[in-house]
Amino acid sequence: MTITIEGLSHTFTTPTGRVPALRDVSLQIRQAEFVAILGPSGCGKSTLLRLLANLLRPMAGHIALDGLTPAQAAATKRIGWMAQHPALLPWYTVRDNIALAQRINPQPQRAVPAVDDLLALVGLSDFASAYPFTLSGGMQQRAGLARTLALGADVWLMDEPFAALDELTRESLTLELLRLWQTFRPTVLWVTHHIQETVRLADRVVVMSRRPGHVHTEKAIGLPRPRDDTAPDFQPLVRELRVALAAQS
Ligand code: ADP
Numbered sequence: 001m002t003i004t005i006e007g008l009s010h011t012f013t014t015p016t017g018r019v020p021a022l023r024d025v026s027l028q029i030r031q032a033e034f035v036a037i038l039g040p041s042g043c044g045k046s047t048l049l050r051l052l053a054n055l056l057r058p059m060a061g062h063i064a065l066d067g068l069t070p071a072q073a074a075a076t077k078r079i080g081w082m083a084q085h086p087a088l089l090p091w092y093t094v095r096d097n098i099a100l101a102q103r104i105n106p107q108p109q110r111a112v113p114a115v116d117d118l119l120a121l122v123g124l125s126d127f128a129s130a131y132p133f134t135l136s137g138g139m140q141q142r143a144g145l146a147r148t149l150a151l152g153a154d155v156w157l158m159d160e161p162f163a164a165l166d167e168l169t170r171e172s173l174t175l176e177l178l179r180l181w182q183t184f185r186p187t188v189l190w191v192t193h194h195i196q197e198t199v200r201l202a203d204r205v206v207v208m209s210r211r212p213g214h215v216h217t218e219k220a221i222g223l224p225r226p227r228d229d230t231a232p233d234f235q236p237l238v239r240e241l242r243v244a245l246a247a248q249s
């Protein structure tokens with residue numbers, strides 16, 4: 001799915017005044033591109049994803065997802081969304097959480113993966129009958145990932161999905177996510193404040209300014225995959241992005 005964002009602005013109105021969150025954001029994202037969005041806390045990253053997912057209406061500007069409005073794209077379940085906490089239903093097993101996502105979002109026009117295949121993809125085959133509260137944070141996020149995959153969505157909006165996990169779990173899950181992206185080829189928007197991770201994952205990194213957020217820098221990451229943190233070209237990119245981010249913090 002290609003995504004076109006033009007002149008997007010959004011301001012929240014609160015009892016204590018107006019909070020401009022985004023100002024004149026324009027971005028062009030290619031089919032199956034993996035874009036990381038990096039920016040200081042409160043710069044509007046989540047707001048941007050919520051606008052794309054049709055959870056908010058923009059106050060100015062334009063969004064097109066393969067030519068559809070966010071409302072149209074969301075209505076046909078072409079948008080997958082994942083945040084820091086997966087919000088699994090506690091009284092359903094892992095298998096039923098995933099099956100339920102498919103049942104309440106039927107996809108007559110598209111083939112969706114079988115639940116058992118999804119469980120295998122995220123390494124939870126042995127935990128299909130487990131209840132969410134018995135799983136570690138990393139396993140709950142795997143289940144959340146399987147639920148996102150279950151919809152067969154064309155775009156994955158990922159709002160710091162692994163930020164609450166320990167470093168090792170986070171690293172292994174990001175590598176798995178990369179593998180799933182290479183298998184399913186969705187367009188990915190990945191919000192993070194982890195600089196190293198953007199260079200490890202993304203085709204392109206978008207650095208946002210502080211609030212009201214706009215696009216400060218875009219950096220294509222041309223390194224071949226699988227990427228190696230110790231490759232000579234890796235750390236200079238991390239440093240360059242750190243400088244760009246620091247200027248915004
Ligand atoms: P980020 O995800 O980059 O940390 P957010 O998009 O969550 O930033 O928020 C951007 C700004 O908008 C922040 O100042 C935040 O307080 C404000 N904001 C976000 N959501 C709301 C809301 N529903 N009502 C009022 N202000 C909000």
Ligand code: MG
Nearest residue numbers: 045046047159
């Ligand atoms: Mg956020």
